[in-house]
Amino acid sequence: MSQPVLRVDDLRVAIGRRQIVRGVSFEAQREQTVGIVGESGSGKSMTVLAATGLLDAPGAVVSGTSTLAGDVELVGASARALRAVHGSRIGFVFQDPGTSLNPLLTLARQITETLEIHRNMTRRQARSRAGELLDEVGLSAERLDAYPHQLSGGQRQRVMIAIALACDPELLIADEPTTALDVTTQAQIIDLVGELQREFGTAVVWISHDLGVIGQVADEVTVLREGEAVEQAPILDVFDHSRHAYTRELLDARPRVDGPGPAPAPADASVMLQVNGLQVHYGAVRAVEDISFTLRRASTLGIVGESGSGKSTVAAALAGLASPAAGTATLDGADVFAGGRDLRRRISLVFQDPFSALNPRARVDVSIGEPLRVHRLARGRRQRAARVAQLLEMVGLPTEFASRYPHELSGGQRQRVSIARALATEPDVLILDESTASLDVSVQSTVLDLLARLQRELELAYLFIAHDLAVVHRMCHDVLVMRAGEVVEHRPAADLFAAPEHPYTRSLLAAVPPAGPREKV
Structure with missing residues (x-):
């Protein structure tokens, strides 16, 4: 075998007394893609940043070796030496x-x-x-x-x-390059990198928390957990004969379009939200055109489509964040657009990024307690504290989390706090706008289980906006497919996934990463 483009041996990163990366080693050959996979906090990005000389954390101590094409040692290299290779011999996509x-x-x-x-x-x-x-x-x-x-x-x-x-680099670092993209764009980016890799012979290190994506791009996989490589093997072996329990957990946590769907919704559930002819315009841009749907109690309607299709604009209009140009929306028979604060509080919103959705300077009890105070749902501090504790327990968090700040929580914990805050207004409808898109697959799975349990217990109606069709298949009873602001298909989820009628829906389903890895050509 020829000299590897990147050889990393016994790489270690310590910040103070804490070991962040613990003796990681791997190689990337020409025209080869090495996948680095693990949950948030596993040390994926830290490993690659340290290996390429980009780590700039105060107090960080890096040891071990990382050699580019056998002639440049990157660990401990001077700033001048790193400037000479960054951008020219090593390319980065974040x-x-x-x-x-x-x-x-x-x-x-x-x-x-x-x-x-x-x-x-x-x-x-x-x-x-x-x-x-x-x-x-x-x-x-x-x-x-x-x-x-x-x-x-x-x-x-x-x-x-x-x-x-x-500059035709020898090495390309791709750090979660498709995480925030819809499935069709993700598939296009994966194919594009593969084509360019074959054309230029580039070695690629692809970092991801999603083994489904890694299965489509990688030849070899290194699985990290708490800064340690717990499994390193060819991609086919990882999927078919994984040896470590943690790897199997990551594989089992992936949502799949051929997996189980949600529990059936009550057959006699009443209509909770009725939307007819909704239109939203931003100047000359017709963001949403003539959208109509019915949402029943204790059921979930999924809205899917590519970025710019109008999904989030529908949510914004129903939540009072955008003004409709035409159309009606009734909640349990009452006019949503003309209703006052008491009606508006019955529709709550959970956003994609829980870190930016929560005030970093406010403790958890303040964030959850704010809607209680604004809508006068709890009187006095003692009653608010009791209700905050109840809401935390409802979303599976210890009551002592009330005194923590967002930066002291993991991504999944922050999203649970966001859900608790949304539930504080005692809503009938919960709008979930890409609410699990930024989470690790294992954390995403636990949050989806939580949402399913809350729906059963509280008989909530969910408007579930997502670009991940595997998640939609797991959560939704009905699916509405949008393209360029218009509805192209609206059917029960089981029927739509079994036999999509519109070509656009078929293209979305075709772009979903398959259950197994793709054989490299």
Whole structure:
């Protein structure tokens, strides 16, 4: 076997007395993809950042070796040496292109910068090459003068790939590059990286918490838990003959479109929410056009579609965060759009990112207690404290969590707090807007179990907005498929997944990662 593009041996990272990464070793060969997988806090990103010389945590001590193509030692390298390889020999694609791209610079300026620095191109030469790169990643060179906010999430991620591959690097680091993307865009990004890898012979290290995605991209897998590699094997062996219990837990936690669906909804459930002809316009943009649906008590309606399809706009209109241009919505017979605060509190919203949804300066009891105070659902501090404790128990958290701040909680715990806050208003309808999209698959599974239990106990109606069709299959009784603000299919979930009628629905289902790994060609 030839010299590996990246060889990592006995890598260790300590911050103070805490060992974050514990003796991790792996190799990445030319044209090979190595998957690094594990839950949040397992040390995935820390391992790769330390191995590539990007770790900048105060007090961090890195030991071991990490060699690029046998000639550059990255651990302990000087800033000058690292600048020479970052961007030229090592490319990076991170999870959120919205924060990775400079919002004040055009795409042309951001792509040409690395070409001018590392390839000594003139501005004209660099712009010409930037146009070629955009073409190679599936965007038109005409978008060179666009700004990041003028692109969709998938388009921004394509720009990040163009920047990462601008200098034909030997190694590409992809850190959760598809986590926030819908299934069709995720599939396109996976295929794009594979095509470019075959064309340029690049070695890829792909970091993810989702073994379903890793199964589509990786040749070899390293499973991390608490900073330690608990399993390292070819991808087929990991799926078919995993040896470690933790790996099997990650595999079992994945939602699957061929898995079990939700428990049947009550046959005689009353209509809770009725929406007819809903339209929402943002200036000349028709975000939602003529949407109608019925949501019954103790049942779940899934709304699916790609980014920009209008899913979240429907939620915003029903929650009073966007003004409808036309249409009606009634909650248990009362007009939602004309109703006052007492009616509005019966529709609660849980957002995708619990960290940004919670005030970082407010303790858990303050965040959950605020709607109790605003809607006068508990009198006095003592009654509010008792209700907060009850809500925490309801979502499976110890009552002592009331005194904690969001940064002291894990992602799953923060989302449970967000659910408890949404339940504080005693709603009839809970709108879940991508509420598990940012969670690890194992944490996601426990949150979905929690939502199913709460629905049974409280007879809640859920409006479940998601781009992950496997999660929708697990949770939803009915599914409404949106595209460009319009409904293209609306049917019972079992019928839709068994025999989708619209070509767009079939394309969404075809983009879902299969249960097993994809054989590399």
